Amino acid sequence: MSAVETHTPAATVTEAVTTRGRARAARPNGTNRANGPKGRGPRARKSPLLLVVMIVITVYSLLPLFYLVVNATKSQADLLSTFGLWFGGGFQLFQNIGETLTYDGGIYLRWLANTFLYVVVGAGGATLLATIAGYGMAKFRFPGRRGVFAVVLGAIAIPGTALAVPTFLLFSSVGLTNTPWAIILPSLISPFGMYLIWTYAIDAVPTEVIEAARMDGAGEFRIFFTIALRLLAPGVVTVLLFAVVATWNNYFLPLIMLSDPNLYPLTVGLNQWSAQAQGVSAHPIYNLVITGSLLTIVPIVVAFLFLQRSWQSGLAAGSVKA
Numbered sequence: 001m002s003a004v005e006t007h008t009p010a011a012t013v014t015e016a017v018t019t020r021g022r023a024r025a026a027r028p029n030g031t032n033r034a035n036g037p038k039g040r041g042p043r044a045r046k047s048p049l050l051l052v053v054m055i056v057i058t059v060y061s062l063l064p065l066f067y068l069v070v071n072a073t074k075s076q077a078d079l080l081s082t083f084g085l086w087f088g089g090g091f092q093l094f095q096n097i098g099e100t101l102t103y104d105g106g107i108y109l110r111w112l113a114n115t116f117l118y119v120v121v122g123a124g125g126a127t128l129l130a131t132i133a134g135y136g137m138a139k140f141r142f143p144g145r146r147g148v149f150a151v152v153l154g155a156i157a158i159p160g161t162a163l164a165v166p167t168f169l170l171f172s173s174v175g176l177t178n179t180p181w182a183i184i185l186p187s188l189i190s191p192f193g194m195y196l197i198w199t200y201a202i203d204a205v206p207t208e209v210i211e212a213a214r215m216d217g218a219g220e221f222r223i224f225f226t227i228a229l230r231l232l233a234p235g236v237v238t239v240l241l242f243a244v245v246a247t248w249n250n251y252f253l254p255l256i257m258l259s260d261p262n263l264y265p266l267t268v269g270l271n272q273w274s275a276q277a278q279g280v281s282a283h284p285i286y287n288l289v290i291t292g293s294l295l296t297i298v299p300i301v302v303a304f305l306f307l308q309r310s311w312q313s314g315l316a317a318g319s320v321k322a
Contacts, residue, residue: 068294072096076287096291103288110262111269115248116299117180118265122187123243130190130243131236134197135228139210152198155191161252168256182257183265187247193239200235201228237307248300266296 063085070087071079073096078088100108137148167186171177176185205228213223229236251267258264261272270292277284 065297068290068297071287072291072294074287076284079287079290092287093291096287097295100288100291100295103285107261107269108266108292111264111266114180114263115265115267118183118187118250119244119247122184123240123247125184125188126190126193126243126247127236127240129188130193130239131197131229131232132224134194134199135201135205135224135232137194137198138201139205139207139228152191152195155189156195164253164256167253171257177257178259178263180263183250183254186253187243187250190239190243193243196239196242197232197235201232204235205231241304241307244303245300248296266292270296 067085070085073091073093074082074088075090075092082088168177171182176182209227210223213227249267250265254265254268270289273285273289
């Protein structure tokens, strides 16, 4: 028995080396199984059709932005008399920006401040609530959990416009219409954000880490804010961007909730400027509408570029020892 135990590993190693040598000899000289011929990387497959499709999608996506940039440099006369996808006779971008910011007593800046208020309070609160609720749903077991899951999925399936009129009637009955709360409170609810954090937290926050923190005496709130929140950072940033874009571009809800122009966000305010071109006493200011629309997308682009650094994967890698 001892002889077998002594010589069997050596025989196994010899057999493995022989098998590996035969397999290597069977390959063509200088060929790597993963990367093809020696010294070359993997062959890149080219698809002309896919390239054309990607070019068309890129042009389709950038064309509206190009239209805004081009027409924001035109005067009102050039805007109505020149080709829409190319520059006019003069460059009046900075003049248009100045007129946009000072028109009607600087009402554009008021709309911009309102939009920031709705985004910071509404989208920020929605992200915080969605993160707490999604983490709780992923890491705690309680009666009625499946029912909550069904309610969340049902809320995701219902479009926001279908709830606008019932929300208006509810807020009207309690006297909250034509106030900032009429925009902030509905923005705090984000079923999709909660579902996204829920599914992300299942794998992003290991249960072993939570149990270890509990054994060390940490409370649930401390575990959430010091451990789980850091591990959930990519998902939180994603939900935050979705909430910011949705609140920034919100149009229908402020349209039916607000009647005071001083409370309008940018979406409703710019539409009011555009409506000045209609009626008996029409006063078109399309150049200011286009310039204001261009200025409106700048904060979103800046926020996206700033927050994209937080999209990192594998934050929990190595946090649990095998």
